[in-house]
Amino acid sequence: MHARIHNFNPGPAALPLPVLEEIQSSFLNFSGSGMSITEVSHRSKWFDAVIEDAIARTRRLLGIDQRFKVLFLQGGASMQFAMAPMNFAAAGQTVDYINTGTWSTKAIKEAEIQGKTVNVAASSEDRNFAYIPRELDLTPDAAYVHITSNNTIKGTQWAAFPDTAGVPLIADMSSDIMSRPFDAAPFGLIYAGAQKNIGPSGVCMVIVRDDLLARSPADIPTMLNYNTYADKNSMYNTPPCFAIYVVQLVLKWLEETVGGLAQMDALNRRKAGLIYDLVEQSEFYRGTADADSRSLMNVTFRLPSEDLEQRFVAQALENGLGGLKGHRSVGGCRASIYNASEMAAVEALVDYMRTFEQRNG
Numbered sequence: 001m002h003a004r005i006h007n008f009n010p011g012p013a014a015l016p017l018p019v020l021e022e023i024q025s026s027f028l029n030f031s032g033s034g035m036s037i038t039e040v041s042h043r044s045k046w047f048d049a050v051i052e053d054a055i056a057r058t059r060r061l062l063g064i065d066q067r068f069k070v071l072f073l074q075g076g077a078s079m080q081f082a083m084a085p086m087n088f089a090a091a092g093q094t095v096d097y098i099n100t101g102t103w104s105t106k107a108i109k110e111a112e113i114q115g116k117t118v119n120v121a122a123s124s125e126d127r128n129f130a131y132i133p134r135e136l137d138l139t140p141d142a143a144y145v146h147i148t149s150n151n152t153i154k155g156t157q158w159a160a161f162p163d164t165a166g167v168p169l170i171a172d173m174s175s176d177i178m179s180r181p182f183d184a185a186p187f188g189l190i191y192a193g194a195q196k197n198i199g200p201s202g203v204c205m206v207i208v209r210d211d212l213l214a215r216s217p218a219d220i221p222t223m224l225n226y227n228t229y230a231d232k233n234s235m236y237n238t239p240p241c242f243a244i245y246v247v248q249l250v251l252k253w254l255e256e257t258v259g260g261l262a263q264m265d266a267l268n269r270r271k272a273g274l275i276y277d278l279v280e281q282s283e284f285y286r287g288t289a290d291a292d293s294r295s296l297m298n299v300t301f302r303l304p305s306e307d308l309e310q311r312f313v314a315q316a317l318e319n320g321l322g323g324l325k326g327h328r329s330v331g332g333c334r335a336s337i338y339n340a341s342e343m344a345a346v347e348a349l350v351d352y353m354r355t356f357e358q359r360n361g
């Protein structure tokens, strides 16, 4: 068997090694049950302890109060694109969206399919989404304002969230949830496919405020109504037990090993800083995102030619560095350095980048 590589995949992505080891050691006999976590009932005391602990840790890490429910849904972040407008926007009410890339564009499309009145309050499409827009044309009585907090593909991230003057913010935080502390109070809904920063694929974390829950119409399908999940603690039907278990372990690692979101943020800044510093000083590498909009999670950069980019990615893998190919809509290279990617992995990448430049620059 080959050694484990430094994994820079955009998603599913690297998980903390201690989490993988704990899964492995508990896999055949979970918590003294004599069964694997994949074999126990979701109505058992063993699974109950898992989901309650995951919820409690989410509350503590994000500092959210009882107005918020923490839910676990299937269908990924992509299903949230449809559920948010379905539940929270009444007919005739305007919904504001800020378009910062591929995922925002998909979210807008789902609201439009449902015939909602969509106001694109700002967009950075004019420069292939290389920046976060500053000027917003918000609707004062909008049902909500939807943003994508981190643009996984384009390599941009909201450094601070916009002031929406009391209109609830909705954020797709799939690729930066739990990467930094923030004030949750202005948010009505936060959702995140787990497979970037908090777990495996198959579960989407949803944090929803009670005043938005009260808006859901009665005539939408049961499984697309947030209240179904809120009323049954995410267990109206069988939840993705294994995925929730891994999320629980990641949150435990964040709290107990990393020490919380402030510590995580400090480490993430140091990691991203190493790569951005090199890119800034180099004539060879060129960042694709504006400096004031750069993501701490997905570092996107180009090389002088596509041929060099292909060689960069292929030789990286030979050196134990995987997942560095950029998304086809941006091209070039992307290093996804979520919470679980270690400083040592980033240092190895920066060393490799220096060597590659010396040999090819």
Ligand SMILES: *Cc1c(COP(=O)(O)O)cnc(C)c1O
Pocket (backbone or CB within 6 Å): 011, 075, 076, 077, 078, 079, 103, 148, 150, 151, 152, 172, 173, 174, 175, 193, 194, 196
């Ligand atoms: C990956 C990603 C998605 C899509 O998530 P799925 O869980 O695959 O539906 C949506 N939004 C963002 C920001 C993402 O990074």
